[in-house]
Amino acid sequence: MTDAALPLIDVSALVAGTGGRDAVAAQIGAACRAHGFFYVTGHGVDPALVKRLEELSHRFFELPEETKMRWRMALGGRAWRGYFPLGGELTSGRPDWKEGLYLGTELPATHPLVQAKTPVHGPNLFPEVPGFRETILDYMAAVTQLGHRLMEGIALSLGLEAGYFAKRYTADPLILFRLFNYPSQPVPEGLDVQWGVGEHTDYGLLTILHQDHIGGLAVHTPGGWIDAPPVAGSFVCNIGDMLDRMTGGLYKSTPHRVKRNTSGHDRLSFPLFFDPNFEARVQRIEGLAGAEARDDSAERWDRANVHAFSGRYGDYLLAKVSKVFPQLRDEVL
Numbered sequence: 001m002t003d004a005a006l007p008l009i010d011v012s013a014l015v016a017g018t019g020g021r022d023a024v025a026a027q028i029g030a031a032c033r034a035h036g037f038f039y040v041t042g043h044g045v046d047p048a049l050v051k052r053l054e055e056l057s058h059r060f061f062e063l064p065e066e067t068k069m070r071w072r073m074a075l076g077g078r079a080w081r082g083y084f085p086l087g088g089e090l091t092s093g094r095p096d097w098k099e100g101l102y103l104g105t106e107l108p109a110t111h112p113l114v115q116a117k118t119p120v121h122g123p124n125l126f127p128e129v130p131g132f133r134e135t136i137l138d139y140m141a142a143v144t145q146l147g148h149r150l151m152e153g154i155a156l157s158l159g160l161e162a163g164y165f166a167k168r169y170t171a172d173p174l175i176l177f178r179l180f181n182y183p184s185q186p187v188p189e190g191l192d193v194q195w196g197v198g199e200h201t202d203y204g205l206l207t208i209l210h211q212d213h214i215g216g217l218a219v220h221t222p223g224g225w226i227d228a229p230p231v232a233g234s235f236v237c238n239i240g241d242m243l244d245r246m247t248g249g250l251y252k253s254t255p256h257r258v259k260r261n262t263s264g265h266d267r268l269s270f271p272l273f274f275d276p277n278f279e280a281r282v283q284r285i286e287g288l289a290g291a292e293a294r295d296d297s298a299e300r301w302d303r304a305n306v307h308a309f310s311g312r313y314g315d316y317l318l319a320k321v322s323k324v325f326p327q328l329r330d331e332v333l
C-alpha cells in the first residue's frame, strides 16, 4: 500500500455548463490517465437525498434474512433485479462478503424492450420500506444526470466534442444501480471468503459511487494499491472496460477491491453504473495520440483483452454477469 492519494476534483463548472469547464475536463483527463479513479465534489446532488438513501438502506438491510428474501433476485427474472444474500455473488470466482439489492432504470412490463425479453431491462423489485422506492428513483435520476455531465467532461478531456458519448452511446444509457451492505459479521469456518468484493474492473463506461464513513475500498494503480477512503460529500468515480476499449487503453479501467469489513459496524456503498446502451456497438475512438490498445490480458484479473472485444455492450455485460451469478444464469438466461 502506498501513501499516494486519489485526486479530488470540483466539477461545479462542468455541472453548471459555465466557463471553466475545460479546466475541469483537463483535471478529469489527468486523473483518468494516471489512475482511472477520482473523487468529485461540487456535483450538485442533494446531500439530504444521499442521507435519506443511507438511512432507508440501513432499515432494509436490518430486516431479517427471510423478509429480505421476499425480494430475491430469482423473482426479478431476466430484469436481473432484487436482493441477494451474503456470499451470493462471486467476484473473481469466490464469494464476496456482502449482501445487496440490484436495481436499474425503472421500465414497466409493457415497455418494448421488456416485452422483447431484453436481459437486464424491466421493473425493479422495491422492498416495502416506506419512502424507499421514491428515494431510490430520485437518487438514480440525480446521479444519472451527473453521469451525463461527467461524460461530457471526459469527452472534452479527449479533445472530442462534449456530446461525443451521448451521440453514440448514452442518449439512453444503461443504468444499473446497487445498494451494498458489507456486514461486520465474521465469516463462518470453512467458507472460502477473503474480500468484501474481490479484485475486478467495472464493465461499462463510468461508475459513480457513494460510500458511507466506514471505508475499505482500495485501487490497484501502476504504483501499487491505494486506499480510497470516504470523503464526506463526494462521489468516487472510476472508468470501466468500455472506456478502456474506446480509448485504446489511454484511460484504464483500474482494478479495485473492498476489504472485508471488520469495523464492528455495517458498511454501505452505492455504485451507479453509467453504461452504453445495451444495443450500442462499442468502437475505438479514432486518432487519439498515445492509444496503443496493448493486450494487457496477462495482467488483468479476468485474463481478458478488452481491445479484442467487438459487438453490443449488452453481450459483454451478460458474459460478465453470468460469471458472478452462476445459479441465476442457469435459471433466467
Ligand SMILES: O=C(O)CCC(=O)C(=O)O
Binding pocket: 178, 180, 197, 202, 209, 211, 217, 256, 257, 258, 269, 270, 271
Ligand atoms: O463497495 C465499494 O466500495 C465498491 C463496489 C464495487 O467495486 C462494484 O460494485 O463494482
Ligand SMILES: [Fe+2]
Binding pocket: 200, 201, 202, 207, 256
Ligand atoms: Fe467495482
